[in-house]
Amino acid sequence: MEQIYKDLTKEIKRHNCVILMAHKNIDLDAFGSLLCLYEIVLSFNKQAKIVMNKTVNASVKKAMRKVTDIEYCYKEKEANETDLLIVADTHKENLVENINILKKIKDKIVLDHHVKDANYIKDTIASYIDSNASSTVEIIIHYLKSLNKVVNPTIASIMLAGLEIDTNSFDIKTTDKTYETAAMLYRLGSNNALKKELLQQNKExxxxxxxxxxxxxxxxxxxxxxxxxxxxxxxxxxxxxxxxxxxxxxxxxxxxxxxxxxxxxxxxxxxxxxxxxxxxxxxxxxxxxxxxxxxxxxxxxxxxxxxxxxxxxxxxx
Ligand SMILES: [Mn+2]
The missing domain is CATH 3.10.310.30 (Diaminopimelate Epimerase; Chain A, domain 1)
Incomplete structure (x- = not known):
């Protein structure tokens, strides 16, 4: 795991702008992870953009309203060939939010926790696919910790909601590292009321x-x-x-x-x-x-x- 952290830091520093992208139908594990990466990129004094679709599910919409000052990227032309692309929470070409952005950007890093499929993104400069990790949040929070950096309580709460969804409230794929991740998010000030609000659903x-x-x-x-x-x-x-x-x-x-x-x-x-x-x-x-x-x-x-x-x-x- 340490090697991917080194690669991430090296590549973020080597580029002026980092494009952060997850899968279609973005969920809270993916969005929380991208927000954390966004803050990390900014902390290196680099520009970051999160690739987003105009339509997102209700919980992501709620989360988007809770975070301000995030630069989103809705179109291919808002990304440059020379940017760094980090793909998180998927490694499959056909599942990424914007395939044109994937094709356009040369330098790519993939971070995921799904079982590796034959249709994986091949031309990466670094890739970390750990199917033992409960969630992408688990991978990213350990990167944040290794850098000794922090995110604000709102982002920590969004990440905790994502962790809960991906583990079915700590029932599935949960290891000591998953609880460690939850503990780290609590230390960063994650708020149970906000987490619950993000997970609330439409009654009908x-x-x-x-x-x-x-x-x-x-x-x-x-x-x-x-x-x-x-x-x-x-x-x-x-x-x-x-x-x-x-x-x-x-x-x-x-x-x-x-x-x-x-x-x-x-x-x-x-x-x-x-x-x-x-x-x-x-x-x-x-x-x-x-x-x-x-x-x-x-x-x-x-x-x-x-x-x-x-x-x-x-x-x-
Ligand atoms: Mn996930």
């Missing part, structure tokens, strides 16, 4: 989503599967419901299957045990982590997606 959406749980059924005593209705849902809904399944008696693995657009069915898989959901999602063209993975199936009905999943589960158990 919550009720609609939770009603889906009645469709869940259990196979093999410990695997819960919830197939949604034919309506179109957000990808986050799948992830949330897969998580929710893990709180029921004996359930160690949760899968949620739902339409995420007219043609596409998404599956989210979460696991508390040594059941590898990443392996199954990978076989279905997706990816993620051992305990937390997802896929998207084009032109596949809910029923067909469920059948495909059940076949793979049967092979596995």
């Amino acid at each position: 959406e919550y009720i609609k989503r939770q009603a889906l749980l009645k469709h869940a059924h259990i196979i093999n005593k410990n695997i819960a599967i919830c197939v949604f209705t034919d309506e179109i849902y957000n990808k986050e809904d799948l992830s949330i419901i897969a998580n929710e399944l893990l709180q029921f008696d004996n359930v160690e693995v949760g899968f949620a299957i739902g339409k995420i657009d007219k043609q596409t069915t998404g599956i989210s898989g979460k696991s508390l045990s040594n059941f590898n959901v990443e392996e199954i999602m990978h076989k279905l063209g997706g990816g993620g982590h051992f305990n937390n993975a997802a896929t998207q199936l084009k032109r596949t009905t809910l029923k067909k997606a469920e059948e495909m999943l059940l076949t793979l589960i049967e092979e596995d158990i």
Whole structure:
């Protein structure tokens, strides 16, 4: 890990401007990490910009309102070829927020915590992909600490919210380093009320989503599967419901299957045990982590997606 920190510092110092980018549908782990990197870059007296999409989810929108004086980059032309690009919370070319910026900038560094996929960004000057890390926040906070620098309590709170989301409130992928990360964020003044505010949800959406749980059924005593209705849902809904399944008696693995657009069915898989959901999602063209993975199936009905999943589960158990 120390080597990547050295590379980061060296490269930030070598460039005048650093472009910070995460994945499409940016989440709080990604946004919190980019904010921390933003402050680090500024502390070296360099310019930084965060690549952002005009539409972001409600929690990121709330977080954006809490931080001021951040320079965002919405278009390719706002980034220069000679800038340094740091890609965080993804390493897949097809998932980055702005593919044109990725192609335009020569010097790139990738920081991620997902299981490495064949479609990774190859032409980097440095790369750190640690699938044992709970979150990108965990990687970045240790970089901040190694530099002996700080971020303000608002950014620390956003980072803590991101850490909570990525670990399903310290249930999944959590190690001593994860708790250390939380402790560091508390020391930086992270505020539980603000963190909670960022994680609050729309009541109607919550009720609609939770009603889906009645469709869940259990196979093999410990695997819960919830197939949604034919309506179109957000990808986050799948992830949330897969998580929710893990709180029921004996359930160690949760899968949620739902339409995420007219043609596409998404599956989210979460696991508390040594059941590898990443392996199954990978076989279905997706990816993620051992305990937390997802896929998207084009032109596949809910029923067909469920059948495909059940076949793979049967092979596995
Ligand atoms: Mn993440």
